[in-house]
Amino acid sequence: MMFARGLKRKCAEDEEAAPSYSRQRQSLLDMSLVKLQLCHALAEPSLCRSVLIANTVRQIQEEMTQDGAWRGAAPQTTGRAPLDRLVSTDLLCRSVRDGAGDGPAAPAPRGLQSSIWEGDGPLEDKGSFQKSLDQILETLESNTPLSVDELFSDVDSSYCSLDAVLTGVVGGAQSGQDGLEALAAMAAPAPSTSCKSDLGELDHVVGILVET
Amino acid sequence: VPVLRPMDLMVEATPRRVFANAHTYHINSISVNSDYETYMSADDLRINLWNFEITNQSFNIVDIKPANMEELTEVITAAEFHPHHCNTFVYSSSKGTIRLCDMRASALCDRHTKFWTNLPHSSPTLEVPSYGEGVARAGDLQETKLATAGLEVQGEEPGFLLAVVMGNSAVPITLHWLHQEIVNHVSKQESMPGVLLREEMSAEVSDLKPVFEEPEDPSNRSFFSEIISSISDVKFSHSGRYIMTRDYLTVKVWDLNMENRPIETYQVHDYLRSKLCSLYENDCIFDKFECVWNGSDSVIMTGSYNNFFRMFDRNTKRDVTLEASRENSKPRAILKPRKVCVGGKRRKDEISVDSLDFSKKILHTAWHPSENIIAVAATNNLYIFQDKVN
DSSP, X not given: OTGGGTOOOOHHHHHHTSOOHHHHHHHHHHXXXXXXXXXXXXXXXXXXXXXXXXXXXXXXXXXXXHHTOOOSOHHHHHHHOOXXXXXXXXXXXXXXXXXXXXXXXXXXXXXXXXXXXXXSOHHHHHHHHHHHHHHHHHHHHHHSSOOHHHHHSSSOHHHXXXXXXXXXXXXXXOTTOOHHHHHHHTTSOOOOOOHHHHHHHHHHHHHHHHHO | OOXXXXXXXXXXXXXXXXXXXXXXXXXXXXXXXXXXSEEEEEESSEEEEEETTOSSOOEEEXXXXXXXXXXXXXXXXXXXXXXXXXXXXXXXXXXXXXXXXXXXXXXXXXXXXXXXXXXXXXXXXXXXXXXXXXXXXXXXXXXXXXXXXXXXXXXXXXXXXXXXXXXXXXXXXXXXXXOHHHHHHHHHOSOOSOOOOOTTOOOOOOOOOOEEOOOOOGGGOOTTHHHHHSOOEEEEOTTSSXXXXXXXXXXXXXXXXOOXXXXXXXXXXXXXXGGHHHHHHTTGGGOOOOEEEOTTSXXXXXXXXXXXXXXXXXXXXXXXXXXXXXXXXXXXXXXXXXXXXXXXXXXXXXXXXXXXXXXXXXXXXXXXXXXXXXXXXXXXXXXXXXXXXX
């Protein structure tokens, strides 16, 4: 708990011993993205949990943007899931603008930072990241409903039709499509009674995210 | 010598009625109304109202689903009806807000309902005897005046009352800073065609937005702030005057009449605050703990990790940590208070934070409505504890 005691650290120590704030932040971002992708694999996927994780990702993204640190395509790193970069938690648990060795302007670690991030055009990558995040949320929504028959057998028809419109379950099968169109179609998922086809779509989503 | 004979647990549950197909998302709460005719069920995005006798139809009363799911940033986490007012309910969210709704104000309660609010005078007299009686839509609101002749309050700053005309009858409204006797007098009236207000008083009716939210302390902000502020449970007190909420690290008590901050905050396991990143990694940070009131609303209880549960006495401000575990307590023995050691030297019988078992979590507890008997669910065991019987 050395930071808690406010001990000053030398720059050299910073690089070796304690991970910098930005490294930890990047680790947190990576971990969060992995969690979002894998939430379908949970026994009980939770919309609340996914929304909270997605909000956390957005927060990190915003802060990175403010710091000028946002350059990399986050989805690139999720496939590799560098969880071994996740280190001691103390730093991240402290308030964001604490003088946790870095200071709000973070001048010293910037040299380190530029080597951490890869990728080109910041805006383009950020856009694709946002799209991937949104797609994850879309597929979350599509995976929670039950099969069509169970869902709408007894329900009052006016309520039923509104909801049918919103979840697009009555929209009809769209399993033949490829690429991003298939992802968009997931917002109006095919009424699927088989888990297998759902999993197939999942693999498709993960594949696209990793390739982005 | 008494012998412990293990028995196989035999439970057979058969559904009496099935209310089907009105929820697209996971149901997190159900709450029976005080009218005993209706109840509500809440999922992540919607709350529906049911009648016990009608199983194939429900009425949607809250819907926070955005038109575009990509814009979703907040979900409903818990909901409960007021114990006495059958039109009032609360629901909590993953962003740490609590919304109080009145079904009479609008059919769909996702708009802010309009209540009486702060008055120019700020002289608190007695506690507000009841809350939210007689609410009307803004358009229907007609201010009338109340006769206060003969209701002089001796020695205190006089309060006053407004009545709202709803349809053909006037409904007395209770407000802040109101004297008990005035309210009692008014509530005996059947109908009031028109009443007089004391000349020197005038009331301003403005919108009270009954959204309860504690402003965030900017110095405490971290990436986990929002997650730990997500409310996992909300419960009205038996009196109906207070709400209790549980978030990841605390239990808070709110006065229904004060929405800008809780009146009491209790730390359940603050030693976890420095471990949030690990708890995020292993998903424990998403655990949803419940909280309960005792029958007299003087003690509150909630669960924690390592099969610990905590009780807070609101009057004495004392708290205790107990353990629900067969290994560590004999049947009929008094539970021994536990203590978590947060740093420095660990005393005997204390448990250090790092040796807590996070897989043993007490999420669900219940307190008998009138007796001191509690039920605690610890993984796959149910413990029932009661006051020591002499």
